[in-house]
Amino acid sequence: MLNRRRLLTAGGLTLGGLVGGTLLLPRQEAAPAMAEGHRRMHMTPSGTSRSPAPFRVRMPVPRVLSPVSSHRDVDVYHQDIRASRVEMLPGVRTEVLGYGGAFVGPTLRVRQGRRVVVRYRNGLDRAVNTHLHGGHVAADSDGYPMDLIEPGRTRYYEYPNGQPGATLWYHDHTHHMEAEHVYRGMHGFYLIEGGDEKRLRLPARDYDVPIMLTDAHFAADGSLVYAPEDTPNRTTLLANGRPQPYFPVSARRYRFRLLNVSNFRTFHLSLDHDMTMVQIASDGGLLPAPVRRESVVLSPGERAEVVVDFGPCKLGDRVVLNDVSGPVLRFDVVAKAADDSRVPDVLRPLPPLPALGSGKTDREITLKVDMVRGAAYINDRVFDPNRVDIRVRRRSTEIWRITNLDTDIALDHNLHLHLVQFRILDRDGAPPLPGESGLKDTVLVPAGASVRIQVTFGDFLGRYLYHCHMLEHSVGGMMAQMEIVP
Numbered sequence: 001m002l003n004r005r006r007l008l009t010a011g012g013l014t015l016g017g018l019v020g021g022t023l024l025l026p027r028q029e030a031a032p033a034m035a036e037g038h039r040r041m042h043m044t045p046s047g048t049s050r051s052p053a054p055f056r057v058r059m060p061v062p063r064v065l066s067p068v069s070s071h072r073d074v075d076v077y078h079q080d081i082r083a084s085r086v087e088m089l090p091g092v093r094t095e096v097l098g099y100g101g102a103f104v105g106p107t108l109r110v111r112q113g114r115r116v117v118v119r120y121r122n123g124l125d126r127a128v129n130t131h132l133h134g135g136h137v138a139a140d141s142d143g144y145p146m147d148l149i150e151p152g153r154t155r156y157y158e159y160p161n162g163q164p165g166a167t168l169w170y171h172d173h174t175h176h177m178e179a180e181h182v183y184r185g186m187h188g189f190y191l192i193e194g195g196d197e198k199r200l201r202l203p204a205r206d207y208d209v210p211i212m213l214t215d216a217h218f219a220a221d222g223s224l225v226y227a228p229e230d231t232p233n234r235t236t237l238l239a240n241g242r243p244q245p246y247f248p249v250s251a252r253r254y255r256f257r258l259l260n261v262s263n264f265r266t267f268h269l270s271l272d273h274d275m276t277m278v279q280i281a282s283d284g285g286l287l288p289a290p291v292r293r294e295s296v297v298l299s300p301g302e303r304a305e306v307v308v309d310f311g312p313c314k315l316g317d318r319v320v321l322n323d324v325s326g327p328v329l330r331f332d333v334v335a336k337a338a339d340d341s342r343v344p345d346v347l348r349p350l351p352p353l354p355a356l357g358s359g360k361t362d363r364e365i366t367l368k369v370d371m372v373r374g375a376a377y378i379n380d381r382v383f384d385p386n387r388v389d390i391r392v393r394r395r396s397t398e399i400w401r402i403t404n405l406d407t408d409i410a411l412d413h414n415l416h417l418h419l420v421q422f423r424i425l426d427r428d429g430a431p432p433l434p435g436e437s438g439l440k441d442t443v444l445v446p447a448g449a450s451v452r453i454q455v456t457f458g459d460f461l462g463r464y465l466y467h468c469h470m471l472e473h474s475v476g477g478m479m480a481q482m483e484i485v486p
């Protein structure tokens, strides 16, 4: 039985902390709870997260998973999902829930056009599943929230990899539990190498480094604190699961695949010493052309690939990747190295936009938090797995306008579509931001903003989600489903 204090805190809408449980509250309980939460949104963090001084530990690169067997047209992988105690803070063991028992699961590096089957074994005491974020996959391999792997069971997921090369990632999507499961470590990289990539001669192998960014709240004993309303206290920034680490680099070009897996934080990233990043890819893969960026903004679920050239650096130079909230990672230039990589002026042409009859908007999608009822809505409704919100014809092209109505509480959201990569047409009538010219599956929609996207659906049929990727919001109901029909 929840006591009053628990109601007040659990009901809170904090910086992203909107609780599914709040939906069960009677109206008179929910209202003060949400008001309390609203005040907490503007409170400064209590500073309780245990953080070492920056740059004390080295950033690891997640290990690359090898297939257990390879056949003529398919590679088979095994992944165990289990609890484990790993070193995140120096000298301290932290319990995580992860793929292979790691906070950052092993990386799958696969090739465009080559099919992959992954056997997931659930070694936890609770049901889980896996969603391949950004993947074009059949509905029964998409990790639908009610489609779960029970404890002790295994399940095969099939990934056709028919789409262009891209930085995808996999993570849990269990109904009402995705926020906590992802926070505790159920995530990893899934990199599709495009058939067009080798000839581009972008930095490769040791110089192609995935970097998973998130934040966490560590208790004094080093355990991960999870509560939906606790987002302001997730003040320890992690890169590949280590707090504000350093990473030794050679004086040459690197390709960094930046991914934000946090439940709420939007990272605003820049390099010091006036160094710029050259963005070469977004969620769905390579951009048509590289874009120089002073800063890169990543909301939860989004990816940006950047090339950084340490070639002009001297040995001993240190270059810090900063977020607006503090340093994230320091690159330490420790060696000279030959470099035959490059960043060509042309990367990957976008498929032509299919002609649209009238060019008018087909769907109006609104995002809104209800402070009175303590719910998070898409088009005024909370997610219901038994309700199909929209039906879409297979192979059709649609324009969606996504509007964030939370101007009064200045709350940003984003929208992630399963199954498809889309194009951003405009933001409040203005051209998309730099770096938004390519294929996307997740788009930031700031408070009050309207973003129009153009989506072309493929051959897969069935039910797929679209939702805010600030995961406490999706848990709170800001999720809906589309059914792709013949």
Ligand SMILES: [Cu+2]
Binding pocket: 412, 413, 414, 468, 469, 470, 473, 474, 478
């Ligand atoms: Cu949201």
